[in-house]
Amino acid sequence: MATSGPPTGLHSPKEGALKAISTSYHSRLHAYAIFLAVITLFLIVAGALVTSNDAGLSVPDWPTTFGSIYHMPRMVGGVLFEHGHRMVAEFVGFNTIILAVWTWVADKRRWLRYLAVGALATVIIQGILGGLTVLNFLPPAVSSAHAAMGQTFFCIAVCIAMFTGRNWVEEVPRVELDTHHPSLFTLTVLSIIVLYVQLILGAMFRHRGLSWWPHVVHAAVVAIVLTWTSVRAISQYSRVPAVKKPAILMLSLLIAQLCLGFAAFLTKVIWAADAAQPELPMVVATVTHVAVGALLLATAVVLAIEVWRYVPVKFEERVPSGERNPLTA
Amino acid sequence: MSVASQPLPVPRSSMVELIRDYAELIKARVTSLVVMTAWCGYYFGCLKSGSSSLSWGLFHALLGIGMVAGGTAALNEVMEHDVDGDMRRTARRPLPTGRMRLAHAAAVGVLLTVGGALYLGFALNSLTGWLSLLTSAVYLLAYTPLKRVHPICTFVGAFPGAMPGVLGWTAARGHLEWGALAMFAIVFVWQFPHFFSIAWLYREDYAAGGIRMLPVVEPDGRSTARRILLYSITLIPVSLMPTWLGMAGRIYLGGALMLGIAMLYAGVRLAALDAPPATARSKMRARQLLQASVLYLPLLFVLMMLNPVSS
Numbered sequence: 302m303a304t305s306g307p308p309t310g311l312h313s314p315k316e317g318a319l320k321a322i323s324t325s326y327h328s329r330l331h332a333y334a335i336f337l338a339v340i341t342l343f344l345i346v347a348g349a350l351v352t353s354n355d356a357g358l359s360v361p362d363w364p365t366t367f368g369s370i371y372h373m374p375r376m377v378g379g380v381l382f383e384h385g386h387r388m389v390a391e392f393v394g395f396n397t398i399i400l401a402v403w404t405w406v407a408d409k410r411r412w413l414r415y416l417a418v419g420a421l422a423t424v425i426i427q428g429i430l431g432g433l434t435v436l437n438f439l440p441p442a443v444s445s446a447h448a449a450m451g452q453t454f455f456c457i458a459v460c461i462a463m464f465t466g467r468n469w470v471e472e473v474p475r476v477e478l479d480t481h482h483p484s485l486f487t488l489t490v491l492s493i494i495v496l497y498v499q500l501i502l503g504a505m506f507r508h509r510g511l512s513w514w515p516h517v518v519h520a521a522v523v524a525i526v527l528t529w530t531s532v533r534a535i536s537q538y539s540r541v542p543a544v545k546k547p548a549i550l551m552l553s554l555l556i557a558q559l560c561l562g563f564a565a566f567l568t569k570v571i572w573a574a575d576a577a578q579p580e581l582p583m584v585v586a587t588v589t590h591v592a593v594g595a596l597l598l599a600t601a602v603v604l605a606i607e608v609w610r611y612v613p614v615k616f617e618e619r620v621p622s623g624e625r626n627p628l629t630a
Numbered sequence: 631m632s633v634a635s636q637p638l639p640v641p642r643s644s645m646v647e648l649i650r651d652y653a654e655l656i657k658a659r660v661t662s663l664v665v666m667t668a669w670c671g672y673y674f675g676c677l678k679s680g681s682s683s684l685s686w687g688l689f690h691a692l693l694g695i696g697m698v699a700g701g702t703a704a705l706n707e708v709m710e711h712d713v714d715g716d717m718r719r720t721a722r723r724p725l726p727t728g729r730m731r732l733a734h735a736a737a738v739g740v741l742l743t744v745g746g747a748l749y750l751g752f753a754l755n756s757l758t759g760w761l762s763l764l765t766s767a768v769y770l771l772a773y774t775p776l777k778r779v780h781p782i783c784t785f786v787g788a789f790p791g792a793m794p795g796v797l798g799w800t801a802a803r804g805h806l807e808w809g810a811l812a813m814f815a816i817v818f819v820w821q822f823p824h825f826f827s828i829a830w831l832y833r834e835d836y837a838a839g840g841i842r843m844l845p846v847v848e849p850d851g852r853s854t855a856r857r858i859l860l861y862s863i864t865l866i867p868v869s870l871m872p873t874w875l876g877m878a879g880r881i882y883l884g885g886a887l888m889l890g891i892a893m894l895y896a897g898v899r900l901a902a903l904d905a906p907p908a909t910a911r912s913k914m915r916a917r918q919l920l921q922a923s924v925l926y927l928p929l930l931f932v933l934m935m936l937n938p939v940s941s
Contacts (some may be wrong), residue, residue, distance in 0.1 A: 535901050536855040536859055536901050537852055539903060549898060552863075552898070556866065556891065560887065
């Protein structure tokens with residue numbers, strides 16, 4: 302006899318999780334969150350342009366520009382990149398304030414309110430780090446922290462856009478328990494960790510705090526871990542679109558990023574090692590490499606959250622054996 | 631006029647059928663692919679030596695390797711004639727239909743295999759002769775029986791399957807080098823998505839013949855999908871080895887990358903499909919992957935040969 306219903310292993314709905322307090326879908330808030338994520342990516346590109354063009358000290362003071370807050374400097378040479386970056390950053394900061402306030406007022410989910418405020422705190426810290434690196438003549442550690450914090454903020458912006466989306470707010474997820482070892486969630490967390498390490502190694506290299514080889518060697522680790530994660534997600538959970546789509550995107554971005562990394566290595570380390578000034582091929586390759594890297598990290602974060610939501614690990618495997626019995630716990 | 635003195639009437643159709651039977655016995659299409667891959671290996675071996683590949687050596691190499699490949703295919707059909715009869719795809723081969731006697735086919739197979747190996751050994755060098763014989767032995771004594779025992783057969787079969795380029799190389803150079811290894815690695819990895827897509831497509835046929843390839847033994851196809859993805863991804867960096875080794879140039883590098891991404895795209899489309907191997911939709915995707923893999927290898931080798939870097 303033919304049977305109907307969900308495939309084996311599917312359970313619904315998932316209780317608890319980040320949907321404990323129900324809220325209504327705000328299409329404008331969601332659109333605004335997407336807008337913030339997009340302009341943040343634009344900000345990352347603007348920041349990468351500053352580094353690739355060696356324009357970090359073109360404007361030597363902060364928070365003023367050549368002694369003034371309001372005066373627009375002549376946008377020539379490195380000033381175009383550095384002051385342009387500051388202008389985009391101020392625009393992103395201003396929009397983050399609006400988003401934080403709007404979320405606090407319009408959304409009932411307390412954790413999302415805190416996340417929006419956290420985004421605001423992150424962007425403030427990011428601005429201070431940007432100022433500190435200028436005032437201290439670009440120390441590699443501070444410049445790298447500025448780069449890493451920028452991408453962290455981008456991930457938060459993408460997450461807010463996802464959490465305010467119609468799918469997240471209105472859909473009751475059909476859960477499929479993960480019985481594999483290591484679990485897909487573990488793999489996604491591992492992916493985020495290796496990507497974050499790679500981001501720091503890349504930033505240290507770009508800001509002259511480290512040689513190129515740790516970043517290049519670690520790229521192999523990133524490639525293996527991300528391939529493992531995306532292949533597991535695509536092949537094992539193809540029936541869960543929320544997992545399958547970011548996994549395919551992550552795999553595609555990984556391949557693009559490895560190609561761009563190779564191009565960046567060629568143009569920066571091999572061909573332009575003794576160049577008197579930044580050359581266009583190097584600038585294009587490195588800036589695109591940074592932008593795709595940010596997209597890759599954000600995709601890994603989205604995948605981890607979707608896996609946590611749709612393909613959780615079985616309760617028995619999450620809790621140590623001694624604590625499963627309430628009497629002993 | 632007596633009947634005996636008259637020439638025997640040979641109908642044209644039976645002559646054509648005889649040729650067709652022999653062509654099927656030696657798997658002419660597969661053998662021609664083997665010969666083309668060997669040609670590529672020979673070409674790059676000559677390039678490394680700085681000599682022209684258009685020589686008698688090329689003729690000896692292609693003839694000898696073609697003989698061994700054809701003979702091995704014939705012996706494979708001899709060993710599997712009962713299984714071939716159970717599968718729709720192979721039921722019309724000359725042995726299952728009885729158009730050719732088993733002993734005759736076996737004799738042709740042995741003659742071609744041993745004769746080809748000896749020919750390679752005497753006309754070119756002993757390494758190529760021995761390697762061709764070893765390739766044939768692994769194919770017939772390991773891969774062929776394993777097909778009915780365990781899915782690991784695909785992995786074992788990938789070793790002899792990846793040898794033609796190496797044989798072409800050693801035919802030109804007389805010894806093994808990194809360039810030969812690169813060609814081996816490309817064909818070795820390429821075979822997995824290629825053969826998994828075939829097994830996915832002819833799953834029911836293989837099951838009827840008792841062939842235990844992975845898509846046959848697992849009902850949901852998830853493990854096959856994972857392997858297709860993994861090997862398609864691995865193929866991308868492996869296909870770039872000729873550039874890193876200084877055998878091929880930047881045009882090849884870009885082309886190999888594009889081809890690899892196209893093949894991976896076909897693999898992802900199959901793997902990401904939420905449908906078991908038995909469904910028509912998944913078979914359509916498997917066919918697309920098969921078509922991609924069939925185009926991939928000749929295009930890659932043509933690119934390699936059109937954009938060489940001489941040492």
